[in-house]
Amino acid sequence: MVASKTMFKIAGVLQHYDWGGTTFLTQLLQLQPEQIPIKNAEYWVGAHPKGPSILLNSNCLGxxxxxxxxxxxxxxxxxxxYVAKKFNNTLPYLFxxxxxxxxxxxxVHPTKEQAQVCFMRENNLGMPLDAPDRQFKDNNHKPELMIALSDFWLLHGFKPPRELMATLHYYQHFHNLLCHFAHEDYEAFxxxxxxxxxxMVNAHLIPLLQxxxxxxxxxxxxxxxxGWWSTKFYEGKELISIDRGIFSIYFFNLVYAQPGEAIFQxxxxxxxxxxxxxxEIMANSDNVLRGGLTSKKIDIDLLLQHIAFVPTNPQKYRPPKPEPDxxxxxxxxxxxAISKINLSTQKSLSACTFSLEILFCYQGATTLMSDNNKQxxxxxxxxxxxxxxxxSNYHIVAQQDAICFKAYVPRPIN
Ligand SMILES: [Zn+2]
Structure with missing residues (x-):
């Protein structure tokens, strides 16, 4: 490392999953559009071995x-x-x-304890890390916070009892499920x-979808x-063997977040x-247990082992209006941790890093300047x-009205 240089431009890695779009990420990130449009679902910035960021213009580092x-x-x-010791020599987050x-x-994502046990078990079974039937890619938990950049819809936890009951009453094709939720036992249900x-899944869901x-x-x-989302999933498809994940669209909270609002999973x-x-900012992990609505590997037993069968009242975080700096x-x-920084032209903000920070210039233009070295x-x-x-002590100066997002590890409280 060159001691005098404390800040570097970095580039992330596009991940091409079939649920992604074709233009948003390439436009946002000013990337060359592909000759043949492909699905760009995620852009990863961090140090996950499956897609580590590359340092740009870093001749001093190779x-x-x-x-x-x-x-x-x-x-x-x-x-x-401190962070190296606490997080086993890895950057603890992924942006x-x-x-x-x-x-x-x-x-659903596992707890840290569950991930450690299950990762070890798959290792002991001799499963290579890239084996297609491997479920635990690492030994970490994957809590995640999402901040909407556009109007955003998601499913988030089981509906509270009264709302779930109302859903079962409202749709006649769910009436015979009422007795299974009679004791508000989410797990049994x-x-x-x-x-x-x-x-039986088809008998419930085909007439409903029709x-x-x-x-x-x-x-x-x-x-x-x-119904908007269940029909969207089956748009242009025949109603033959219905994915049981469709039930969850009705029994989980359907949450809308407007731009700037956040929700933690x-x-x-x-x-x-x-x-x-x-x-999204999350712990540096790729441990996802899936239960439907995907062509990726589904393991219902494993999903059920890791779900907390409790109702959820969604807690969105709404930033104050007008938004502070x-x-x-x-x-x-x-x-x-993650912060949003709003700076009008020529305004500046001073910062002092604790561990490695990742800063994303979402809108406008900024200059980052070290307080200790003009170069x-x-x-x-x-x-x-x-x-x-x-x-590192540095300033962010807005060259044009700017919005940035900064990901970092919080300082310990004591
Ligand atoms: Zn998730």
Whole structure:
């Protein structure tokens, strides 16, 4: 590492999943559009071995310096001694931007303890890390916070009892499920649905989807109705063998977030993104257990083992209006934190890093300037990312009205 330089431009990695869009990420990040449009679902920025960021213009570090290798070679230099020790010499967070055009899988993430046990078990079975039937890619939990960049819809935890009851009453095809929720036993209820023989799933959902299609054609459904999303999933498809994940669209909370609003998904909380663009920050993990609405591997037993069968009252975080210069989004864990920075032209903000920070210039243009070395600065345009080393004092100066997002590890409280 060159001691005098504390900030570097970095580039992330596009991930091409079939639920992604074709234009949002390339336009936002000012990337060359592909010759043949392909699905760009996620953009990862961080040090996950499956897609580590590359340092740009970093001749001093080697032409193809990637963040995973750099941290591995010098964890204390890139993270600081405290974070390196606490998080096992890895950057504890991963920053993502998502473009959700089609529904993502019904999913849940494990606790750290569950991930450690299950990762070890799969290792002991001799399963290679890239084996297709491998479920645990690492030994970490994956709590995640999402901040909407557009109108955003998602499924987020089981509905509270009264709302779930109302749903079961409202749709006649669910009436015979009422007795299974009579004691408000979420576990028994969800296990019953997820364990139903396929013909019974079809008997519930085919007539329901047929009715929902008629309502959609008649214009009586909106994005606040589960039927909007169940019919979207089956748009242009025959109703033959219905994915049981469709039940979750009705029994989970359907949440709308407007741009700037955020919601946190903890371990054990079942969820699925439906549509929109967002920023996600999460623990550095790829442990996802899936239960439907996907072509990826589904393991219902494993999903059920890791779900917390409790009702959820969605808690969205709404930034104050008008927005202050800095919004610190609250997260109930110590692996990561994220702030939104609003700066009008020529205004500046001083910062002092604790561990490695990742800064994304979302709109406008900024210059980052070290307080200790005039040669140490970076110009950051909209769509560009920088990383700043630990224990650095610097200023962000807006060259045009700017919005930035900053990901970091929070300082310990004591
Ligand atoms: Zn998730």
């Amino acid at each position: 032409a193809e310096a990637n963040l995973y290798e750099l941290i591995k070679a010098n964890p204390q230099g890139y993270l600081n001694a 993502k931007i998502l473009d959700v055009q089609q529904t993502l899988s019904i999913q 969800y296990r019953y649905i997820m364990g139903m023989p396929q013909p 009715e929902e299609r008629v309502k959609k054609q008649n214009g009586t459904l909106t994005k606040n109705d589960p 903890k371990a054990g909380l079942p969820h699925a993104y439906l549509e929109g663009q967002n920023i 800095v919004i610190n989004y609250p997260v109930p864990i110590d692996d990561f 140490d600065y970076l110009s950051l345009q909209a769509g560009e990312f920088a990383m700043i080393l630990p224990n």
